[in-house]
Amino acid sequence: MKAMTGAEVIKKYNIPVPRYTSYPPANLFSDKYTGDDYRRDILESNRVGSRALSFYIHIPFCKNICHFCACNRILLPSDSGAVATYIDYLHREFDLVRPLLDPSRPITQVHFGGGSPTAISLDYIGEVIQMLTDSFAPAPQAEIAIEVHPGFLTYRDWDRLIEMPFTRYSIGLQDLHTDVLKMAGRIPPRVPVGEVIGAIHDAGKRVNLDFVYGLPGQSVGSFEDNIAQALEMHPDRLVTFSYAHVPWLHPGQKILEQYGLPAAEVKQAMYDRAARMMTAAGYVQIGLDHFVLPDDPLAVALQKHSLHRNFQGYCPRDISGQVYGLGVTGIAQLHDAYAQNIKTLPEYYSAIDRGQLPTHVGYKLSREECLARDLITDLMCNYRTAPLRHAASYGLELKSLADLPILDSVRLEEMIRDGLVEVEGETLVMNPEYHPFVRNVASCFDIHYSPDAPRGYSRPI
Ligand SMILES: C[S@@+](CC[C@H](N)C(=O)[O-])C[C@H]1O[C@@H](n2cnc3c(N)ncnc32)[C@H](O)[C@@H]1O
Numbered sequence: 370m371k372a373m374t375g376a377e378v379i380k381k382y383n384i385p386v387p388r389y390t391s392y393p394p395a396n397l398f399s400d401k402y403t404g405d406d407y408r409r410d411i412l413e414s415n416r417v418g419s420r421a422l423s424f425y426i427h428i429p430f431c432k433n434i435c436h437f438c439a440c441n442r443i444l445l446p447s448d449s450g451a452v453a454t455y456i457d458y459l460h461r462e463f464d465l466v467r468p469l470l471d472p473s474r475p476i477t478q479v480h481f482g483g484g485s486p487t488a489i490s491l492d493y494i495g496e497v498i499q500m501l502t503d504s505f506a507p508a509p510q511a512e513i514a515i516e517v518h519p520g521f522l523t524y525r526d527w528d529r530l531i532e533m534p535f536t537r538y539s540i541g542l543q544d545l546h547t548d549v550l551k552m553a554g555r556i557p558p559r560v561p562v563g564e565v566i567g568a569i570h571d572a573g574k575r576v577n578l579d580f581v582y583g584l585p586g587q588s589v590g591s592f593e594d595n596i597a598q599a600l601e602m603h604p605d606r607l608v609t610f611s612y613a614h615v616p617w618l619h620p621g622q623k624i625l626e627q628y629g630l631p632a633a634e635v636k637q638a639m640y641d642r643a644a645r646m647m648t649a650a651g652y653v654q655i656g657l658d659h660f661v662l663p664d665d666p667l668a669v670a671l672q673k674h675s676l677h678r679n680f681q682g683y684c685p686r687d688i689s690g691q692v693y694g695l696g697v698t699g700i701a702q703l704h705d706a707y708a709q710n711i712k713t714l715p716e717y718y719s720a721i722d723r724g725q726l727p728t729h730v731g732y733k734l735s736r737e738e739c740l741a742r743d744l745i746t747d748l749m750c751n752y753r754t755a756p757l758r759h760a761a762s763y764g765l766e767l768k769s770l771a772d773l774p775i776l777d778s779v780r781l782e783e784m785i786r787d788g789l790v791e792v793e794g795e796t797l798v799m800n801p802e803y804h805p806f807v808r809n810v811a812s813c814f815d816i817h818y819s820p821d822a823p824r825g826y827s828r829p830i
């Protein structure tokens with residue numbers, strides 16, 4: 370039978386489907402999962418799953434709140450003791466977690482996110498790195514990354530930051546035009562970013578630049594100019610986030626409505642044009658929004674079909690450890706569990722004062738959910754997956770794909786007939802023409818998804 374045409378595929382499959390940035394999605398996390406559950410799961414994580422340790426450190430403070438922001442952040446208090454207190458509680462939280470972890474496990478990833486980790490004294494950041502590496506040895510290929518808001522950093526701050534043991538700097542540019550930044554309530558970089566990138570490269574380290582498309586004042590032409598300027602600076606990675614307008618969660622975003630947000634088609638055109646420019650300049654596309662140089666570990670991993678994604682972002686599978694989150698709202702991602710910390714500072718502090726792990730919500734995955742997560746992650750990162758091999762790693766020796774207990778085989782067979790995905794031996798491989806529909810194929814393994822009740826999801830295109 371002849372496969373469908375491109376237009377027919379778009380018409381049929383451009384329907385709401387989950388984004389699969391995690392599986393199961395965070396909206397299933399529940400407060401039935403407690404600090405005691407997390408304690409048990411940390412102990413278990415020494416025996417089951419990756420031995421590698423990946424630490425996520427959340428620094429919630431920002432010197433200025435941008436109107437578009439959808440992150441977990443708070444305005445930096447004027448009281449200088451407030452940051453010292455937070456860092457003290459980070460140490461105390463780590464003192465609760467550290468004794469539960471096998472001290473022989475290596476650190477492969479540390480990520481400082483926020484908020485703006487660089488809004489606080491770099492001495493504190495150095496102290497936290499020291500705290501981690503005094504207890505666990507970093508692996509030779511360990512990645513230590515930090516999110517950097519360049520708005521407040523002087524030449525001297527950058528010198529200091531580049532001397533620190535970071536291997537990658539993730540600089541939030543968002544846009545390079547003064548009018549767009551002004552409407553977004555965002556402070557522009559204090560030091561020319563091209564110079565900073567040169568200094569980071571001279572130190573033998575990597576840098577990525579974050580942009581957001583869909584902000585007021587942006588047009589296809591102005592976003593094109595952002596990317597053209599960024600390409601001139603030769604960053605190792607470029608990330609283009611689609612602006613998420615969620616004023617019911619972040620009421621501050623309503624301010625942007627007075628200026629008018631670009632229409633969906635304009636937003637799509639901004640992305641398409643930017644993606645074409647970056648790929649024409651030799652960058653390799655990773656997932657939907659990352660573009661990296663061909664020698665980047667992410668591009669190499671994609672080539673070897675071993676790209677992975679966790680809450681720290683994309684990474685080669687061999688450095689992806691189990692993630693332990695520290696700090697307010699920090700998320701842990703263990704072999705078969707998620708745990709998210711309490712969201713407000715007073716409650717976070719008081720849990721630690723009581724000697725409790727400050728877990729707010731979490732989720733324990735069943736064996737079937739673990740298998741579904743592995744297949745979905747593999748598909749989303751590498752556009753292919755070998756279901757029977759993954760099933761065998763969970764003790765399920767199956768003869769054929771049809772025996773897979775989590776599979777919606779009727780929908781998958783239909784997608785195979787329609788040409789979205791092909792079967793090569795025991796491997797399912799996405800048709801490159803239909804990569805944007807990888808979420809549809811992934812949904813065939815999602816035991817929580819029903820095509821009849823797809824409320825609240827976005828469409829692939
Ligand atoms: C924790 S923030 C960045 C760190 C730092 N505070 C900064 O602003 O540069 C991580 C990234 O999330 C992205 N982001 C924030 N709000 C967003 C939104 N509403 N939609 C899409 N991306 C968003 C921005 O690109 C930002 O660089």
Ligand code: SF4
Nearest residue numbers: 431434435438440484
């Ligand atoms: S975008 Fe960055 S600097 Fe701006 S409020 Fe959000 S976390 Fe803070």
